[in-house]
Amino acid sequence: MGISWDSTDYMAVGRNMASGIGTLDVVGLPMTVRPPGISSLICLGDWLGLMPSASFVLINSVSAGVSTYFAMLILKKAKIRTPIAISTLAIIAFSPSLLNMYSMAWSEPVFIALVVAALWISLSPRSITAHAILGVLFTFMFFIRYVGPFYSFPIALIAILSQSRSCGLTKSAFRIGSIYIASLIPQYFWLVRNESIDGTLTGARQGAGGSYLGPIKTMLGTFGSWVVGRDPLNGNGGVYLNWNDYSTIMKIAGYLFGSILILLVFLLIRLRKESTEGSNVGLGLFFVSLFYVSFSVIRFVHLEIGPLDNRMMSGIYIPLVLVFGTGLDAVLQNNSSRKIASVIFAVLLFAIGSQSVLSSFEYGANGRYWGSGIHQEQPLHQFIKSLDTKSQFMSNEPQMLFSVIEQSPIFNQYMNARIFPKPCTDRYMIWYANSYLPDAKPTRGKVIYADAVGEVIQLADCKVPAPTFWP
Numbered sequence: 001m002g003i004s005w006d007s008t009d010y011m012a013v014g015r016n017m018a019s020g021i022g023t024l025d026v027v028g029l030p031m032t033v034r035p036p037g038i039s040s041l042i043c044l045g046d047w048l049g050l051m052p053s054a055s056f057v058l059i060n061s062v063s064a065g066v067s068t069y070f071a072m073l074i075l076k077k078a079k080i081r082t083p084i085a086i087s088t089l090a091i092i093a094f095s096p097s098l099l100n101m102y103s104m105a106w107s108e109p110v111f112i113a114l115v116v117a118a119l120w121i122s123l124s125p126r127s128i129t130a131h132a133i134l135g136v137l138f139t140f141m142f143f144i145r146y147v148g149p150f151y152s153f154p155i156a157l158i159a160i161l162s163q164s165r166s167c168g169l170t171k172s173a174f175r176i177g178s179i180y181i182a183s184l185i186p187q188y189f190w191l192v193r194n195e196s197i198d199g200t201l202t203g204a205r206q207g208a209g210g211s212y213l214g215p216i217k218t219m220l221g222t223f224g225s226w227v228v229g230r231d232p233l234n235g236n237g238g239v240y241l242n243w244n245d246y247s248t249i250m251k252i253a254g255y256l257f258g259s260i261l262i263l264l265v266f267l268l269i270r271l272r273k274e275s276t277e278g279s280n281v282g283l284g285l286f287f288v289s290l291f292y293v294s295f296s297v298i299r300f301v302h303l304e305i306g307p308l309d310n311r312m313m314s315g316i317y318i319p320l321v322l323v324f325g326t327g328l329d330a331v332l333q334n335n336s337s338r339k340i341a342s343v344i345f346a347v348l349l350f351a352i353g354s355q356s357v358l359s360s361f362e363y364g365a366n367g368r369y370w371g372s373g374i375h376q377e378q379p380l381h382q383f384i385k386s387l388d389t390k391s392q393f394m395s396n397e398p399q400m401l402f403s404v405i406e407q408s409p410i411f412n413q414y415m416n417a418r419i420f421p422k423p424c425t426d427r428y429m430i431w432y433a434n435s436y437l438p439d440a441k442p443t444r445g446k447v448i449y450a451d452a453v454g455e456v457i458q459l460a461d462c463k464v465p466a467p468t469f470w471p
Helices: 005-019 037-047 050-078 082-093 098-102 108-122 129-145 149-167 169-198 213-228 248-271 277-302 310-331 335-365 379-385 398-403
Strands: 392-395 427-434 446-450 455-463
Touching: 005 037, 005 050, 005 310, 005 398, 037 050, 037 108, 037 129, 037 398, 050 082, 050 108, 050 277, 050 310, 082 098, 082 310, 082 335, 098 108, 098 310, 098 335, 098 379, 108 169, 108 277, 108 310, 129 149, 129 169, 149 169, 149 277, 213 248, 213 310, 213 398, 248 310, 379 398, 379 427, 379 455, 392 398
Parallel strands: 392 427
Antiparallel strands: 427 455, 446 455
């Protein structure tokens, strides 16, 4: 399982919840920048005896299956003809872009599953029990990712319109609206909790500024990366990813994807007059996607530097692929056109499917980022793993160290006066040679291991106050 900076917080909070010391992140501070939903699943896994990385393998595998299953139900709801439905579903199941999510210890896989399940419930008139479940999904979406309400609100509007066919618009609006408002109550209390901790609702964030054109172009580049099946810069673009980081083929593919999408949407609007089920489903899915994209563009400029990359857009990947499926089903009215489309689908599926299979073997054998074998098997890290797990570990790169030992809190060097919240035996400082926190190295202690990557400094046992080593 691939591990990145934010993966470590999900894991750390989960393990700290399981040990009874609360929703503390890697360095032992109350987490506000990320919701606790994924960490709760890690906590459950910990109680069952699973390490966080193993829990993520199970969580992501189930999420991938759930997402594909509900995508199939949506295609059946839209009454898409079998060849188009199978092709659409296969592209979802073998998507390299989704595999990039499923192979990482992130919140996206569970969130995608919740979104697709909620969309299926919303697209048809349902019983009050089903809509109550929809409200639960809305709440879960927020506690998995803070952007949850910007999916749940348009999904609730679709549910209102769908339910209005059987009970009228007023009754439908009251029924779904009440469920939606009820789903906001636990979300409100969590935001109040965050504000009481650090004065923010969802952690400290800052917008990128500039014009809206920048994130829109990045979005088109991301569309192109979906078609090509690869992330720009091998997925290392970070928060400063922009249009220029995408390859020429990705840019061209992005423009084609966006243009064809718009044409198909206009076609579905025309078919809406005939009240076809496929057009209703396709337009509903597009509305949710458009609502989220509009919010994401505004958010990037004014609220948070989060480019509209594959990760940020992953929640609308399946909805947009389903829009293509419903639109193409409407376009392809004769056998000749369907045969041509089948050939194109087969070529596309072979290209992305083979890439996904090869990537699956690569990720399984080598891991990704901090979860890679190269990182985990560093001699420094092998030495650290040989130390007593009941020790207190400190580091100038706490998140990197957590990816190796999967236990916390791991204080940095500036937190030496803090009381460690758990019983411990010995105390060690893991000092990495390359760090964004290069200062305040302890002046005392015994170096018991050193190489080009870093050092392990023994700071006596936990009975000796840590500030002793920072005179």
